[in-house]
Amino acid sequence: MAKKNAFYAQSGGVTAVINASACGVIETARAYPDHINKVYAGHNGIIGALTEDLIDISQESSATIAALKHTPGGAFGSCRYKLRSFEENQREYERLVQVFRAHNIGYFFYNGGGDSQDTAHKVSQISQTMGYPITCIGIPKTVDNDLPFTDCSPGFGSVAKYIAVSTQEASLDLASMCETSTKIFIMEVMGRHAGWIAASGALARCEAGDPPHIIVFPEIVFDRPAFLEKVKQSVKDHGYCVIVISEGARNPDGTFLADSGGKDAFGHTQLGGVAPFVANMIKGELGYKYHWAVADYLQRAARHVASAMDVEHAYAVGKAAVEFAIAGKNAVMPTIVRNPGEAYSWTIGEANLAAVANVEQMMPRDYISDCGFDITAACRDYLLPLIQGEAPPPYENGIPVVARLKKIKVEKVLNSHFSV
Template sequence: MTVKNAFYAQSGGVTAVINASACGVLEAARRHPDKIGTVYAGHNGILGALREELIDTSKESAETIAALRYTPGGAFGSCRFKMSSIEDNEVQYQRLIEVFQAHNIGYFFYNGGGDSMDTAHKVSYYSKKMGYPITCIGVPKTVDNDLPATDTCPGFGSVAKYVATSIKEASLDIESMHETSTKVFIMEVMGRHAGWITAAAALAMEEENDPPHMLLFPEVDFCRESFLAKVQRIVEQHGYCVIVASEGTHYADGTFLSASRTTDAFGHVQLGGTAPILARMVKDSLGYKYHWAVLDYLQRSARHLASAVDVEQAYAVGSSAVEFALSGKNGVMATIVREENEGDEYVWSIGEAPLEMVANVEMKMPAHFIAPDGLHITEECRTYLQPLIQGEDLPPFKKGVPVFAKLEKHFVEKKLPAFDI
């Protein structure tokens, strides 16, 4: 029986540890040359399959593959491209299967979030319909930490560590200058509908009144009057106020503070700019001097401050995906399971969940993780978050800056006609 090849692709916004998952997939596959032939990586995610732009990872050295573990970004290229439903655009799925068949691909490892799990689920279903069944395994990834069925999402622990560290450092700056300078500092973080990243900022606190003093979650409707009154009370009490706001902060009618008229490839309204809008409110109504920062891509690419726990989990879901496939499993996503903690130790293992359970589902912050006033986290939330940012996993440095993997990216010769996406 001919050994089948595999296809691996990265999808959506990248993280500081998505390449650690790629490393896990590739190193696990290389341990089974009798069961998995060549692993092809999609150039720019699923677009690489549709365009038949396949990277032959077997041409990369073992050293380069190992270096992916500490390299941020998406080494093979990612994309924001949402596959249509099978009913609306069956030809896209037909094209995927044709490409897989042309290159003897029998395994599909998709490294992404909810939309990616939906695609993997549909490919698993449609490939059977076409008579060329593909084993599809999901590899979770998202800084938003909003996938169901898993204790946490690879990528989140590192962004949480970066956000908590950044606000702790910036707060010392504001505290030292507030008497004659900035009174209010606002830091904007990612999170459209789920406030996990915002919540992680609270890990900077050592004592009750430490900054950040206020957190603005997507799960809690924003009220301008209450916000300004709270800012004024905090400044009067402490001399300064430090705020962390989600990009998804919105009014009671659902309107985002920072909503623009543009949308991304998934149809989501383009966000970004909540912090300056809040700062202007403060200035216009209270007259305080302010500064703001939008962490944007810095928070999700800061591999130099990655959580060691996050790196380990990202690698584990990648390698486990391969083991799942070889054990005969199909249509599942590797998950992280929180076991009973032994003292202060965070004990976790790898589990699995059906792709259809994960596809297109957002896991928001539960109400019991948000303080009664809606502006901070509870101790239960802190207990959940704290283990996820533990440990440091530094990349190697040369001449004072990190050294990351550089792939040669050998493309496979195309066998099919061009495809119009």
Template sequence: MARKKKYNAFYAQSGGVTAVINASACGVIETARAHKDKIGKVYAGRNGIIGALTEELIDTSKESKKDIAALKYTPSGAFGSCRYKLKSLEQNRAEYERLIEVFKAHDIRYFFYNGGGDSADTCLKVSQLSEQMDYPIQAIHIPKTVDNDLPFTDNCPGFGSVAKYIGVSIREAGFDVASMAKTSTKVFVMEVMGRHAGWIAAAGGLAAENEGDAPHIILFPEIAFNKEKFLKRVDRCVKKYGYCAIVVSEGAQYKDGTFLADAGSTDAFGHKQLGGVAPVVAQMVKDELGHKYHWAVADYLQRAARHIASATDVDQAYAVGKAAVEYALKGKNAVMVTIDRKKTKSYGWKIGEAPLEQVANVEKMMPRNFITRDGFHITEACRDYLLPLIKGESYPPFKNGLPQYVTLKNKAVDKKLKKKFTV
């Protein structure tokens, strides 16, 4: 009896990286290796989907078992990521056909794409076109986004660790400002990521466990910014607590949809490029109330902070990578792996799935009942949702006082196609 041919797998990382995206990569590669009788090699795209288009593939079989395991506690994208959005099939069918050509040349039948909403859309289109081209690809989307805005999944791997970092940071900064408020800074503004969804900003609210704790004000993209109401709240906090600590989402906007920090340009995905909203808000306070201020932008620090990652987040990131391979082996296609919260008194979760045609290009905003009536803080319902996601510590190994992370060899696979493709 002839042995069934083993096909290879392709894995790529997309968009902004996280503290735990490599844990998902670890889950994919280790699980595929455990099923070496069914899956050949796992190739990774150098710089995400661009690596597939340009046939710049990385042979992960050249990496040691120890180094692959070390991905679980290494931040960023081990194989390189990118902000490259494929156009629609109607606009640029050639890009998708190129992907199929590369996959065919390298005997790839499994496509694992690790990213947010745009990568879910790409995953779906690859699956659809591969059928039309008579070279079926099983495309499984692995969720990843610090913004926590993918639908169907209870939460997104990468978010829990950012949430933990923001909660810790605003708490520590709050203590700092409080200690100097008598003679120095009265207002501290911390800017966090979140273009349309305020999940990360909401996480800062976890630090406020008691009356007067920082942050005193949270500015969400979901709540239209009202300058007069905001300044009154700031002034009230300074008079009552001696200082005011603010967490503001980069996507904070006015009622007409204009961002407080619209830089007037767009990024590679066509999204509005946002400037720093923290200095805008801080200067507003200075001009109108005269208070001395300081501001900070968490920026890359929040998504790279593996040293203070949530253990829950690490476990879930690995689990979705593992499940993607298991789903592919079961014959599933065009689905996103999800994290489903169990309806139990104590927090529990399990792995599920959602059809990509319902996931692609859909954003999950914060529900209104997660934000207080005045629009400046989180409710107990929101706290109950967020707390389990930041629980547990999963420290990387340390040496000489610094975390030890892995850098892979990332050896290239020989190209097989004569035709070159530029992006």
């Protein structure tokens, strides 16, 4: 039987370590030449497959592939594009199978979050019914840490480290000026429905009373009077107040505090602006001078302060994905399994894509304090191992060195054009 080629693609919001997963996939595939011929990457995720826009990774040197491990962003281009059901849009699935067949692709590795795992699951099912079975393995990735079945999501540990470090640094700035100037600092972080990133701000604390003094989670309904009282008490006790707030903070009626009214390609509400919203609330009610910041892309692109553990996790799930496929597994996703014991250790497990797809893992209630504005000791014990270790990139002329891909395209063989 002729060897098959593999197709790898990145999907959704990228992370500081998603390319480490790509490195794991590519290096492992190259180590099994008897099983996998070439690895192609989709230019801009699944869109690259639909439009037959493929990158020939065999044209990239081993050194360039190795450099992916310390390069942030999505090296091959990512996308927010959700495949609808087969009944809704049969033509997309027919096109995918057509492209995969034309390029002798038998393995599909999709690196993304819950929506991406849904795509991989759908392709694994539909390809069989259409007479061209494709081995589909999902590769976990999301800064939100909301994928089920895996102890953590590769990408999260580095964001958690960035938010903890940034909270500490900004807090020292604020504390030094609060007597005569700003008394409130608000850091807005990502997290639509899950407050894992906001929780990581608490890791900045070394002693009791250290900032952040308030954390606002999406899982807890925003209590305006209780929040303002806590701000006032913090200023009284410490002279200032540091707040870490999730973009997904919500009102009692379930609406977001900061809803821009738009939708993204996955149908999710566009968020952003909760920090200035809350800052103005504090100014209006309490009169304190404030500053606020939105971590935005910085939190998920900060490879220079990435967690070494996160890099290790990301590479491992990419490597495992290829090993799963070669072993004959299909429609599964490698997971991180935390071993029992006081000292942190982990292994690779697996979960069925059907169970992972479109499921969000929120913070357990016992990870959030009774007052709703802080984390518990159990949450801290969970988070701390994920930010351990430093994995700085190499530097040249004071700037991090990143992978520079040739991105040589695979020649198109299909005459038909497909638009998305």
